[in-house]
Amino acid sequence: MTxxxxxxxxxxxQLDGPESAPVLVFVNSIATDLSIWDQVTSVLQSSFRILRYDARGQGQSSAPDGPYSIELLASDLIGLLDALGLVRVNLCGLSLGAMVGMWIATHHPERIERLVLCNTAARVGPPESWDARAAAVLERGMQAIRPAVLERWLSPHFVSANPQGAERVLAMALGSPVAGYIGSCAAIRDMDQRESISTIRIPTLVVASSADAATPVADARHIANSIQAAVYTELSGGHLSNVEQATGLATAMMGFLQGRTA
Known part of the structure:
Protein backbone atom coordinates (compact mmCIF):
# COMPACT_ATOMS: atom_id res chain seq x y z
CA MET A 1 0.00 0.00 0.00
CA THR A 2 1.45 3.34 -1.08
CA GLN A 14 -1.54 4.36 -7.02
CA LEU A 15 0.60 5.50 -9.96
CA ASP A 16 0.63 3.44 -13.17
CA GLY A 17 1.65 3.78 -16.79
CA PRO A 18 4.72 5.03 -18.67
CA GLU A 19 6.75 7.56 -16.68
CA SER A 20 7.24 9.74 -19.76
CA ALA A 21 3.52 9.89 -20.65
CA PRO A 22 1.19 12.82 -19.83
CA VAL A 23 -0.21 12.58 -16.30
CA LEU A 24 -3.92 11.85 -15.86
CA VAL A 25 -5.45 12.09 -12.38
CA PHE A 26 -8.72 10.38 -11.43
CA VAL A 27 -10.81 11.69 -8.52
CA ASN A 28 -13.47 9.43 -6.98
CA SER A 29 -17.13 9.88 -6.19
CA ILE A 30 -18.45 9.68 -2.62
CA ALA A 31 -18.13 6.35 -0.76
CA THR A 32 -15.91 4.70 -3.38
CA ASP A 33 -12.20 3.95 -3.65
CA LEU A 34 -9.61 4.17 -6.41
CA SER A 35 -10.54 0.74 -7.78
CA ILE A 36 -13.79 2.25 -9.12
CA TRP A 37 -11.67 3.36 -12.11
CA ASP A 38 -10.16 -0.06 -12.87
CA GLN A 39 -11.99 -0.64 -16.15
CA VAL A 40 -11.32 2.88 -17.40
CA THR A 41 -7.63 2.89 -16.55
CA SER A 42 -7.08 -0.49 -18.21
CA VAL A 43 -7.90 1.20 -21.52
CA LEU A 44 -5.90 4.39 -20.91
CA GLN A 45 -2.81 3.37 -18.96
CA SER A 46 -0.67 2.63 -22.03
CA SER A 47 -1.09 6.25 -23.14
CA PHE A 48 -1.03 8.10 -19.80
CA ARG A 49 0.78 8.14 -16.48
CA ILE A 50 -2.26 7.54 -14.29
CA LEU A 51 -2.61 8.72 -10.71
CA ARG A 52 -5.52 7.39 -8.66
CA TYR A 53 -6.04 7.99 -4.97
CA ASP A 54 -8.51 7.52 -2.15
CA ALA A 55 -9.62 10.98 -1.08
CA ARG A 56 -9.94 12.00 2.56
CA GLY A 57 -12.60 9.75 4.07
CA GLN A 58 -12.36 7.08 1.37
CA GLY A 59 -10.87 3.63 1.01
CA GLN A 60 -7.49 3.21 2.68
CA SER A 61 -6.89 6.93 3.27
CA SER A 62 -7.43 8.64 6.62
CA ALA A 63 -11.06 9.32 7.51
CA PRO A 64 -11.06 12.01 10.22
CA ASP A 65 -14.28 13.44 11.55
CA GLY A 66 -15.70 16.24 9.42
CA PRO A 67 -17.17 18.35 8.22
CA TYR A 68 -15.17 18.41 4.99
CA SER A 69 -15.38 21.02 2.25
CA ILE A 70 -14.69 21.02 -1.48
CA GLU A 71 -11.83 23.43 -0.82
CA LEU A 72 -10.33 21.04 1.75
CA LEU A 73 -10.59 18.06 -0.59
CA ALA A 74 -9.01 20.13 -3.36
CA SER A 75 -6.21 21.19 -1.02
CA ASP A 76 -5.54 17.52 -0.28
CA LEU A 77 -5.21 16.76 -3.98
CA ILE A 78 -2.94 19.73 -4.64
CA GLY A 79 -0.80 18.61 -1.71
CA LEU A 80 -0.59 15.12 -3.20
CA LEU A 81 0.43 16.53 -6.59
CA ASP A 82 3.07 18.71 -4.93
CA ALA A 83 4.45 15.78 -2.94
CA LEU A 84 4.76 13.73 -6.13
CA GLY A 85 6.30 16.60 -8.10
CA LEU A 86 3.39 16.83 -10.54
CA VAL A 87 3.03 20.45 -11.59
CA ARG A 88 0.41 20.29 -14.36
CA VAL A 89 -1.93 17.37 -15.03
CA ASN A 90 -5.01 16.24 -16.88
CA LEU A 91 -7.82 15.67 -14.37
CA CYS A 92 -10.93 13.51 -14.52
CA GLY A 93 -13.43 13.52 -11.67
CA LEU A 94 -16.80 11.89 -11.23
CA SER A 95 -19.58 13.37 -9.07
CA LEU A 96 -17.85 14.59 -5.88
CA GLY A 97 -14.51 14.14 -7.65
CA ALA A 98 -15.63 16.43 -10.46
CA MET A 99 -16.74 19.02 -7.91
CA VAL A 100 -13.15 19.01 -6.65
CA GLY A 101 -11.95 19.29 -10.25
CA MET A 102 -14.15 22.33 -10.90
CA TRP A 103 -12.83 24.03 -7.77
CA ILE A 104 -9.19 23.50 -8.78
CA ALA A 105 -9.91 24.65 -12.34
CA THR A 106 -11.44 27.83 -10.93
CA HIS A 107 -8.86 28.63 -8.26
CA HIS A 108 -5.67 26.99 -9.57
CA PRO A 109 -6.10 26.74 -13.36
CA GLU A 110 -2.34 26.57 -13.87
CA ARG A 111 -2.40 23.02 -12.43
CA ILE A 112 -4.75 21.55 -15.04
CA GLU A 113 -4.05 20.94 -18.73
CA ARG A 114 -7.42 19.42 -19.63
CA LEU A 115 -10.45 18.70 -17.45
CA VAL A 116 -13.04 15.90 -17.62
CA LEU A 117 -16.20 16.33 -15.51
CA CYS A 118 -18.33 13.19 -15.27
CA ASN A 119 -21.83 12.84 -13.84
CA THR A 120 -21.74 15.88 -11.63
CA ALA A 121 -23.43 19.16 -10.77
CA ALA A 122 -22.37 22.65 -9.78
CA ARG A 123 -24.85 22.45 -6.90
CA VAL A 124 -26.72 19.48 -5.43
CA GLY A 125 -29.57 20.39 -3.11
CA PRO A 126 -31.47 20.81 -1.00
CA PRO A 127 -28.99 21.04 1.91
CA GLU A 128 -31.44 19.27 4.22
CA SER A 129 -31.24 16.14 2.09
CA TRP A 130 -27.50 15.82 2.78
CA ASP A 131 -28.06 16.34 6.50
CA ALA A 132 -30.67 13.56 6.36
CA ARG A 133 -28.24 11.21 4.59
CA ALA A 134 -25.56 11.91 7.18
CA ALA A 135 -27.99 11.41 10.07
CA ALA A 136 -29.19 8.10 8.65
CA VAL A 137 -25.64 6.76 8.33
CA LEU A 138 -24.73 7.99 11.81
CA GLU A 139 -27.71 6.08 13.20
CA ARG A 140 -27.69 2.90 11.09
CA GLY A 141 -24.23 2.72 9.55
CA MET A 142 -23.41 2.54 5.85
CA GLN A 143 -26.23 0.03 5.29
CA ALA A 144 -28.47 3.10 5.28
CA ILE A 145 -27.28 4.03 1.78
CA ARG A 146 -27.99 0.62 0.22
CA PRO A 147 -31.18 1.81 -1.55
CA ALA A 148 -29.42 4.90 -2.93
CA VAL A 149 -26.57 2.84 -4.37
CA LEU A 150 -28.94 0.49 -6.19
CA GLU A 151 -31.52 3.09 -7.22
CA ARG A 152 -29.57 6.34 -7.76
CA TRP A 153 -25.97 5.35 -8.52
CA LEU A 154 -26.74 2.50 -10.91
CA SER A 155 -29.34 2.15 -13.64
CA PRO A 156 -32.06 -0.52 -13.28
CA HIS A 157 -30.78 -2.18 -16.45
CA PHE A 158 -27.25 -2.52 -15.06
CA VAL A 159 -28.45 -3.90 -11.72
CA SER A 160 -30.50 -6.60 -13.45
CA ALA A 161 -28.05 -7.38 -16.26
CA ASN A 162 -24.85 -7.27 -14.20
CA PRO A 163 -25.63 -8.34 -10.62
CA GLN A 164 -21.97 -9.08 -9.88
CA GLY A 165 -20.95 -5.58 -10.93
CA ALA A 166 -23.75 -4.09 -8.85
CA GLU A 167 -22.68 -6.13 -5.81
CA ARG A 168 -19.09 -4.94 -6.23
CA VAL A 169 -20.17 -1.30 -6.16
CA LEU A 170 -22.48 -1.98 -3.23
CA ALA A 171 -19.73 -3.69 -1.24
CA MET A 172 -17.38 -0.78 -1.91
CA ALA A 173 -19.96 1.76 -0.73
CA LEU A 174 -21.06 -0.17 2.35
CA GLY A 175 -17.43 -0.73 3.34
CA SER A 176 -16.64 2.98 3.26
CA PRO A 177 -15.83 4.79 6.53
CA VAL A 178 -18.86 6.33 8.22
CA ALA A 179 -16.93 9.47 9.22
CA GLY A 180 -15.71 9.92 5.66
CA TYR A 181 -19.20 9.63 4.20
CA ILE A 182 -20.63 12.12 6.70
CA GLY A 183 -17.77 14.55 6.09
CA SER A 184 -18.21 14.27 2.32
CA CYS A 185 -21.96 14.87 2.62
CA ALA A 186 -21.14 18.20 4.27
CA ALA A 187 -18.79 19.10 1.42
CA ILE A 188 -21.50 18.50 -1.18
CA ARG A 189 -24.17 20.17 0.94
CA ASP A 190 -22.20 23.41 1.24
CA MET A 191 -21.01 23.58 -2.38
CA ASP A 192 -22.35 26.06 -4.92
CA GLN A 193 -20.17 26.55 -8.00
CA ARG A 194 -22.91 27.62 -10.40
CA GLU A 195 -21.44 31.09 -10.91
CA SER A 196 -17.73 30.48 -10.35
CA ILE A 197 -17.36 27.84 -13.08
CA SER A 198 -18.06 30.48 -15.72
CA THR A 199 -14.47 31.67 -15.22
CA ILE A 200 -12.98 28.32 -16.31
CA ARG A 201 -11.02 28.60 -19.57
CA ILE A 202 -9.43 25.16 -19.51
CA PRO A 203 -10.51 22.76 -22.29
CA THR A 204 -13.25 20.73 -20.59
CA LEU A 205 -15.17 17.58 -21.46
CA VAL A 206 -18.52 17.29 -19.67
CA VAL A 207 -19.89 13.74 -19.54
CA ALA A 208 -23.51 12.96 -18.68
CA SER A 209 -25.45 9.69 -18.53
CA SER A 210 -28.98 9.37 -19.86
CA ALA A 211 -30.29 7.39 -16.86
CA ASP A 212 -28.37 9.24 -14.13
CA ALA A 213 -30.77 9.63 -11.20
CA ALA A 214 -28.24 11.36 -8.92
CA THR A 215 -26.99 14.15 -11.20
CA PRO A 216 -29.38 14.31 -14.16
CA VAL A 217 -28.49 15.41 -17.67
CA ALA A 218 -29.76 18.94 -16.97
CA ASP A 219 -27.00 19.41 -14.38
CA ALA A 220 -24.32 18.46 -16.89
CA ARG A 221 -25.80 20.70 -19.56
CA HIS A 222 -25.71 23.63 -17.15
CA ILE A 223 -22.01 23.04 -16.56
CA ALA A 224 -21.27 22.66 -20.27
CA ASN A 225 -23.15 25.86 -21.06
CA SER A 226 -21.33 27.74 -18.29
CA ILE A 227 -17.76 26.82 -19.30
CA GLN A 228 -16.56 28.59 -22.41
CA ALA A 229 -14.26 25.82 -23.63
CA ALA A 230 -16.54 22.88 -22.79
CA VAL A 231 -17.51 19.94 -24.98
CA TYR A 232 -20.58 17.92 -23.98
CA THR A 233 -21.08 14.20 -24.50
CA GLU A 234 -23.78 11.85 -23.26
CA LEU A 235 -23.53 8.13 -22.56
CA SER A 236 -26.22 5.60 -21.75
CA GLY A 237 -26.55 4.19 -18.26
CA GLY A 238 -26.58 5.47 -14.71
CA HIS A 239 -24.58 7.75 -12.43
CA LEU A 240 -21.40 5.69 -12.30
CA SER A 241 -20.35 5.93 -15.93
CA ASN A 242 -16.91 4.64 -14.94
CA VAL A 243 -18.61 1.34 -14.07
CA GLU A 244 -21.52 1.06 -16.50
CA GLN A 245 -19.87 2.62 -19.56
CA ALA A 246 -16.17 2.26 -18.82
CA THR A 247 -15.12 1.63 -22.42
CA GLY A 248 -17.31 4.39 -23.81
CA LEU A 249 -16.02 6.83 -21.21
CA ALA A 250 -12.40 5.87 -21.84
CA THR A 251 -12.87 6.25 -25.60
CA ALA A 252 -14.40 9.71 -25.21
CA MET A 253 -11.63 10.72 -22.84
CA MET A 254 -8.88 9.44 -25.13
CA GLY A 255 -10.09 11.53 -28.04
CA PHE A 256 -10.53 14.63 -25.91
CA LEU A 257 -7.25 14.38 -24.03
CA GLN A 258 -5.32 13.83 -27.24
CA GLY A 259 -6.87 16.94 -28.76
CA ARG A 260 -9.55 15.29 -30.84
CA THR A 261 -13.29 15.78 -30.37
CA ALA A 262 -15.08 13.61 -27.83
Whole structure:
Protein backbone atom coordinates (compact mmCIF):
# COMPACT_ATOMS: atom_id res chain seq x y z
CA MET A 1 0.00 0.00 0.00
CA THR A 2 1.45 3.34 -1.08
CA UNK A 3 0.64 6.24 1.22
CA UNK A 4 1.81 9.81 1.56
CA UNK A 5 1.25 12.40 4.29
CA UNK A 6 -0.71 15.48 3.17
CA UNK A 7 -2.50 18.08 5.33
CA UNK A 8 -1.98 15.96 8.47
CA UNK A 9 -3.65 12.89 6.96
CA UNK A 10 -2.45 9.88 4.98
CA UNK A 11 -3.59 9.51 1.38
CA UNK A 12 -3.49 6.13 -0.33
CA UNK A 13 -2.56 6.41 -4.00
CA GLN A 14 -1.54 4.36 -7.02
CA LEU A 15 0.60 5.50 -9.96
CA ASP A 16 0.63 3.44 -13.17
CA GLY A 17 1.65 3.78 -16.79
CA PRO A 18 4.72 5.03 -18.67
CA GLU A 19 6.75 7.56 -16.68
CA SER A 20 7.24 9.74 -19.76
CA ALA A 21 3.52 9.89 -20.65
CA PRO A 22 1.19 12.82 -19.83
CA VAL A 23 -0.21 12.58 -16.30
CA LEU A 24 -3.92 11.85 -15.86
CA VAL A 25 -5.45 12.09 -12.38
CA PHE A 26 -8.72 10.38 -11.43
CA VAL A 27 -10.81 11.69 -8.52
CA ASN A 28 -13.47 9.43 -6.98
CA SER A 29 -17.13 9.88 -6.19
CA ILE A 30 -18.45 9.68 -2.62
CA ALA A 31 -18.13 6.35 -0.76
CA THR A 32 -15.91 4.70 -3.38
CA ASP A 33 -12.20 3.95 -3.65
CA LEU A 34 -9.61 4.17 -6.41
CA SER A 35 -10.54 0.74 -7.78
CA ILE A 36 -13.79 2.25 -9.12
CA TRP A 37 -11.67 3.36 -12.11
CA ASP A 38 -10.16 -0.06 -12.87
CA GLN A 39 -11.99 -0.64 -16.15
CA VAL A 40 -11.32 2.88 -17.40
CA THR A 41 -7.63 2.89 -16.55
CA SER A 42 -7.08 -0.49 -18.21
CA VAL A 43 -7.90 1.20 -21.52
CA LEU A 44 -5.90 4.39 -20.91
CA GLN A 45 -2.81 3.37 -18.96
CA SER A 46 -0.67 2.63 -22.03
CA SER A 47 -1.09 6.25 -23.14
CA PHE A 48 -1.03 8.10 -19.80
CA ARG A 49 0.78 8.14 -16.48
CA ILE A 50 -2.26 7.54 -14.29
CA LEU A 51 -2.61 8.72 -10.71
CA ARG A 52 -5.52 7.39 -8.66
CA TYR A 53 -6.04 7.99 -4.97
CA ASP A 54 -8.51 7.52 -2.15
CA ALA A 55 -9.62 10.98 -1.08
CA ARG A 56 -9.94 12.00 2.56
CA GLY A 57 -12.60 9.75 4.07
CA GLN A 58 -12.36 7.08 1.37
CA GLY A 59 -10.87 3.63 1.01
CA GLN A 60 -7.49 3.21 2.68
CA SER A 61 -6.89 6.93 3.27
CA SER A 62 -7.43 8.64 6.62
CA ALA A 63 -11.06 9.32 7.51
CA PRO A 64 -11.06 12.01 10.22
CA ASP A 65 -14.28 13.44 11.55
CA GLY A 66 -15.70 16.24 9.42
CA PRO A 67 -17.17 18.35 8.22
CA TYR A 68 -15.17 18.41 4.99
CA SER A 69 -15.38 21.02 2.25
CA ILE A 70 -14.69 21.02 -1.48
CA GLU A 71 -11.83 23.43 -0.82
CA LEU A 72 -10.33 21.04 1.75
CA LEU A 73 -10.59 18.06 -0.59
CA ALA A 74 -9.01 20.13 -3.36
CA SER A 75 -6.21 21.19 -1.02
CA ASP A 76 -5.54 17.52 -0.28
CA LEU A 77 -5.21 16.76 -3.98
CA ILE A 78 -2.94 19.73 -4.64
CA GLY A 79 -0.80 18.61 -1.71
CA LEU A 80 -0.59 15.12 -3.20
CA LEU A 81 0.43 16.53 -6.59
CA ASP A 82 3.07 18.71 -4.93
CA ALA A 83 4.45 15.78 -2.94
CA LEU A 84 4.76 13.73 -6.13
CA GLY A 85 6.30 16.60 -8.10
CA LEU A 86 3.39 16.83 -10.54
CA VAL A 87 3.03 20.45 -11.59
CA ARG A 88 0.41 20.29 -14.36
CA VAL A 89 -1.93 17.37 -15.03
CA ASN A 90 -5.01 16.24 -16.88
CA LEU A 91 -7.82 15.67 -14.37
CA CYS A 92 -10.93 13.51 -14.52
CA GLY A 93 -13.43 13.52 -11.67
CA LEU A 94 -16.80 11.89 -11.23
CA SER A 95 -19.58 13.37 -9.07
CA LEU A 96 -17.85 14.59 -5.88
CA GLY A 97 -14.51 14.14 -7.65
CA ALA A 98 -15.63 16.43 -10.46
CA MET A 99 -16.74 19.02 -7.91
CA VAL A 100 -13.15 19.01 -6.65
CA GLY A 101 -11.95 19.29 -10.25
CA MET A 102 -14.15 22.33 -10.90
CA TRP A 103 -12.83 24.03 -7.77
CA ILE A 104 -9.19 23.50 -8.78
CA ALA A 105 -9.91 24.65 -12.34
CA THR A 106 -11.44 27.83 -10.93
CA HIS A 107 -8.86 28.63 -8.26
CA HIS A 108 -5.67 26.99 -9.57
CA PRO A 109 -6.10 26.74 -13.36
CA GLU A 110 -2.34 26.57 -13.87
CA ARG A 111 -2.40 23.02 -12.43
CA ILE A 112 -4.75 21.55 -15.04
CA GLU A 113 -4.05 20.94 -18.73
CA ARG A 114 -7.42 19.42 -19.63
CA LEU A 115 -10.45 18.70 -17.45
CA VAL A 116 -13.04 15.90 -17.62
CA LEU A 117 -16.20 16.33 -15.51
CA CYS A 118 -18.33 13.19 -15.27
CA ASN A 119 -21.83 12.84 -13.84
CA THR A 120 -21.74 15.88 -11.63
CA ALA A 121 -23.43 19.16 -10.77
CA ALA A 122 -22.37 22.65 -9.78
CA ARG A 123 -24.85 22.45 -6.90
CA VAL A 124 -26.72 19.48 -5.43
CA GLY A 125 -29.57 20.39 -3.11
CA PRO A 126 -31.47 20.81 -1.00
CA PRO A 127 -28.99 21.04 1.91
CA GLU A 128 -31.44 19.27 4.22
CA SER A 129 -31.24 16.14 2.09
CA TRP A 130 -27.50 15.82 2.78
CA ASP A 131 -28.06 16.34 6.50
CA ALA A 132 -30.67 13.56 6.36
CA ARG A 133 -28.24 11.21 4.59
CA ALA A 134 -25.56 11.91 7.18
CA ALA A 135 -27.99 11.41 10.07
CA ALA A 136 -29.19 8.10 8.65
CA VAL A 137 -25.64 6.76 8.33
CA LEU A 138 -24.73 7.99 11.81
CA GLU A 139 -27.71 6.08 13.20
CA ARG A 140 -27.69 2.90 11.09
CA GLY A 141 -24.23 2.72 9.55
CA MET A 142 -23.41 2.54 5.85
CA GLN A 143 -26.23 0.03 5.29
CA ALA A 144 -28.47 3.10 5.28
CA ILE A 145 -27.28 4.03 1.78
CA ARG A 146 -27.99 0.62 0.22
CA PRO A 147 -31.18 1.81 -1.55
CA ALA A 148 -29.42 4.90 -2.93
CA VAL A 149 -26.57 2.84 -4.37
CA LEU A 150 -28.94 0.49 -6.19
CA GLU A 151 -31.52 3.09 -7.22
CA ARG A 152 -29.57 6.34 -7.76
CA TRP A 153 -25.97 5.35 -8.52
CA LEU A 154 -26.74 2.50 -10.91
CA SER A 155 -29.34 2.15 -13.64
CA PRO A 156 -32.06 -0.52 -13.28
CA HIS A 157 -30.78 -2.18 -16.45
CA PHE A 158 -27.25 -2.52 -15.06
CA VAL A 159 -28.45 -3.90 -11.72
CA SER A 160 -30.50 -6.60 -13.45
CA ALA A 161 -28.05 -7.38 -16.26
CA ASN A 162 -24.85 -7.27 -14.20
CA PRO A 163 -25.63 -8.34 -10.62
CA GLN A 164 -21.97 -9.08 -9.88
CA GLY A 165 -20.95 -5.58 -10.93
CA ALA A 166 -23.75 -4.09 -8.85
CA GLU A 167 -22.68 -6.13 -5.81
CA ARG A 168 -19.09 -4.94 -6.23
CA VAL A 169 -20.17 -1.30 -6.16
CA LEU A 170 -22.48 -1.98 -3.23
CA ALA A 171 -19.73 -3.69 -1.24
CA MET A 172 -17.38 -0.78 -1.91
CA ALA A 173 -19.96 1.76 -0.73
CA LEU A 174 -21.06 -0.17 2.35
CA GLY A 175 -17.43 -0.73 3.34
CA SER A 176 -16.64 2.98 3.26
CA PRO A 177 -15.83 4.79 6.53
CA VAL A 178 -18.86 6.33 8.22
CA ALA A 179 -16.93 9.47 9.22
CA GLY A 180 -15.71 9.92 5.66
CA TYR A 181 -19.20 9.63 4.20
CA ILE A 182 -20.63 12.12 6.70
CA GLY A 183 -17.77 14.55 6.09
CA SER A 184 -18.21 14.27 2.32
CA CYS A 185 -21.96 14.87 2.62
CA ALA A 186 -21.14 18.20 4.27
CA ALA A 187 -18.79 19.10 1.42
CA ILE A 188 -21.50 18.50 -1.18
CA ARG A 189 -24.17 20.17 0.94
CA ASP A 190 -22.20 23.41 1.24
CA MET A 191 -21.01 23.58 -2.38
CA ASP A 192 -22.35 26.06 -4.92
CA GLN A 193 -20.17 26.55 -8.00
CA ARG A 194 -22.91 27.62 -10.40
CA GLU A 195 -21.44 31.09 -10.91
CA SER A 196 -17.73 30.48 -10.35
CA ILE A 197 -17.36 27.84 -13.08
CA SER A 198 -18.06 30.48 -15.72
CA THR A 199 -14.47 31.67 -15.22
CA ILE A 200 -12.98 28.32 -16.31
CA ARG A 201 -11.02 28.60 -19.57
CA ILE A 202 -9.43 25.16 -19.51
CA PRO A 203 -10.51 22.76 -22.29
CA THR A 204 -13.25 20.73 -20.59
CA LEU A 205 -15.17 17.58 -21.46
CA VAL A 206 -18.52 17.29 -19.67
CA VAL A 207 -19.89 13.74 -19.54
CA ALA A 208 -23.51 12.96 -18.68
CA SER A 209 -25.45 9.69 -18.53
CA SER A 210 -28.98 9.37 -19.86
CA ALA A 211 -30.29 7.39 -16.86
CA ASP A 212 -28.37 9.24 -14.13
CA ALA A 213 -30.77 9.63 -11.20
CA ALA A 214 -28.24 11.36 -8.92
CA THR A 215 -26.99 14.15 -11.20
CA PRO A 216 -29.38 14.31 -14.16
CA VAL A 217 -28.49 15.41 -17.67
CA ALA A 218 -29.76 18.94 -16.97
CA ASP A 219 -27.00 19.41 -14.38
CA ALA A 220 -24.32 18.46 -16.89
CA ARG A 221 -25.80 20.70 -19.56
CA HIS A 222 -25.71 23.63 -17.15
CA ILE A 223 -22.01 23.04 -16.56
CA ALA A 224 -21.27 22.66 -20.27
CA ASN A 225 -23.15 25.86 -21.06
CA SER A 226 -21.33 27.74 -18.29
CA ILE A 227 -17.76 26.82 -19.30
CA GLN A 228 -16.56 28.59 -22.41
CA ALA A 229 -14.26 25.82 -23.63
CA ALA A 230 -16.54 22.88 -22.79
CA VAL A 231 -17.51 19.94 -24.98
CA TYR A 232 -20.58 17.92 -23.98
CA THR A 233 -21.08 14.20 -24.50
CA GLU A 234 -23.78 11.85 -23.26
CA LEU A 235 -23.53 8.13 -22.56
CA SER A 236 -26.22 5.60 -21.75
CA GLY A 237 -26.55 4.19 -18.26
CA GLY A 238 -26.58 5.47 -14.71
CA HIS A 239 -24.58 7.75 -12.43
CA LEU A 240 -21.40 5.69 -12.30
CA SER A 241 -20.35 5.93 -15.93
CA ASN A 242 -16.91 4.64 -14.94
CA VAL A 243 -18.61 1.34 -14.07
CA GLU A 244 -21.52 1.06 -16.50
CA GLN A 245 -19.87 2.62 -19.56
CA ALA A 246 -16.17 2.26 -18.82
CA THR A 247 -15.12 1.63 -22.42
CA GLY A 248 -17.31 4.39 -23.81
CA LEU A 249 -16.02 6.83 -21.21
CA ALA A 250 -12.40 5.87 -21.84
CA THR A 251 -12.87 6.25 -25.60
CA ALA A 252 -14.40 9.71 -25.21
CA MET A 253 -11.63 10.72 -22.84
CA MET A 254 -8.88 9.44 -25.13
CA GLY A 255 -10.09 11.53 -28.04
CA PHE A 256 -10.53 14.63 -25.91
CA LEU A 257 -7.25 14.38 -24.03
CA GLN A 258 -5.32 13.83 -27.24
CA GLY A 259 -6.87 16.94 -28.76
CA ARG A 260 -9.55 15.29 -30.84
CA THR A 261 -13.29 15.78 -30.37
CA ALA A 262 -15.08 13.61 -27.83
Missing amino acids: QISVNDIHLHY
